[in-house]
Amino acid sequence: MRRVIDHDLITLVTRLLVGVIFIYASYYKIVEPAAFARSIWYYHMVPGTLINLMALFMPWLELVCGVCLILGVCYRGAIVLVNLMALVFLVALSTAIARGINIDCGCFKAAQASSESAWEALWFDLGLVVLTLQLLFSRSRRWMLTRV
Amino acid sequence: MVFKQAIILVVVTSVLAFGVNLISPNAIPYIGNYRSLYTGSGPIVPPEAQLGDPHFIAVDVAELDFSSSEAVFVDSREPQEYNCGTIPGAICIPFDFLPEGDLTPYFDSALGYISRDSRIVTFCSGEECDLSLHLSRNMQDVGYTDVVIFFGGSREWEKYELPIQRRIQCDE
Numbered sequence: 399m400r401r402v403i404d405h406d407l408i409t410l411v412t413r414l415l416v417g418v419i420f421i422y423a424s425y426y427k428i429v430e431p432a433a434f435a436r437s438i439w440y441y442h443m444v445p446g447t448l449i450n451l452m453a454l455f456m457p458w459l460e461l462v463c464g465v466c467l468i469l470g471v472c473y474r475g476a477i478v479l480v481n482l483m484a485l486v487f488l489v490a491l492s493t494a495i496a497r498g499i500n501i502d503c504g505c506f507k508a509a510q511a512s513s514e515s516a517w518e519a520l521w522f523d524l525g526l527v528v529l530t531l532q533l534l535f536s537r538s539r540r541w542m543l544t545r546v
Numbered sequence: 547m548v549f550k551q552a553i554i555l556v557v558v559t560s561v562l563a564f565g566v567n568l569i570s571p572n573a574i575p576y577i578g579n580y581r582s583l584y585t586g587s588g589p590i591v592p593p594e595a596q597l598g599d600p601h602f603i604a605v606d607v608a609e610l611d612f613s614s615s616e617a618v619f620v621d622s623r624e625p626q627e628y629n630c631g632t633i634p635g636a637i638c639i640p641f642d643f644l645p646e647g648d649l650t651p652y653f654d655s656a657l658g659y660i661s662r663d664s665r666i667v668t669f670c671s672g673e674e675c676d677l678s679l680h681l682s683r684n685m686q687d688v689g690y691t692d693v694v695i696f697f698g699g700s701r702e703w704e705k706y707e708l709p710i711q712r713r714i715q716c717d718e
Contacts, residue, residue: 450578458563475551
């Protein structure tokens with residue numbers, strides 16, 4: 399198991415995959431911050447005064463972390479932040495489903511009412527958590543611009 | 547080292563996020579003006595409510611029911627008022643036009659033969675209108691077990707800028 403987690407090639411592929419997912423996910427949110435803000439409001443979890451700040455900050459954090467993962471710059475910091483974000487998404491989706499707010503996640507486009515896609519998004523996010531955890535525990539540092 | 551890197555990334559992100567928003571054509575205010583649907587005062591309950599009546603719900607609960615798409619919203623007003631503006635997707639069952647006698651077939655037909663344990667939210671125009679209370683009592687008598695009353699009605703719904711479906715243009 400340890401060898402799989404530390405495998406250079408597996409770590410590289412996971413890094414690139416997670417990096418691309420985060421960069422892709424950030425695109426619509428950066429282009430349409432108002433729509434993303436409404437998606438956040440839809441979850442009824444964030445106080446109204448913080449919604450726009452979060453809508454502006456989160457997508458750029460996704461973009462910056464995605465780029466850092468791919469290039470291997472500020473790598474450890476990016477991994478921790480990516481894991482935190484994946485965890486936040488997981489908690490938000492789970493509690494939304496538990497409270498009957500059946501919407502899709504708003505991960506790649508504005509959130510809409512949809513009971514099936516909420517579950518799909520949850521499974522997708524669980525898969526993402528597995529990938530980010532692999533990166534968190536992997537000791538491989540090959541093919542990175544910096545070694546820390 | 548990890549903590550230091552994370553701080554650097556957060557600072558860089560903050561500069562980018564809030565800086566780009568200054569020049570972006572799609573800029574949004576840093577502090578949004580979002581309504582808080584949770585009023586803290588609970589649902590509006592009319593003085594004529596009695597023990598055993600269906601539960602009354604506040605606007606935040608009504609909105610959650612609306613978002614979940616699992617509740618059936620029933621407008622208890624006349625068709626004219628319903629057409630002027632109602633909660634999107636609501637069914638019009640005017641209390642004043644209920645037929646005499648057994649209401650079971652009427653409700654079955656009007657509600658599309660939904661199961662008796664389906665969530666039903668009745669509403670009217672606002673606090674001055676008790677049609678939703680009377681209609682929900684009738685529904686409860688027929689055997690619907692999860693009927694609730696949104697007594698704030700379409701006026702409170704509109705007050706919180708929630709979506710309204712207008713079939714005709716009406717004078718205020």
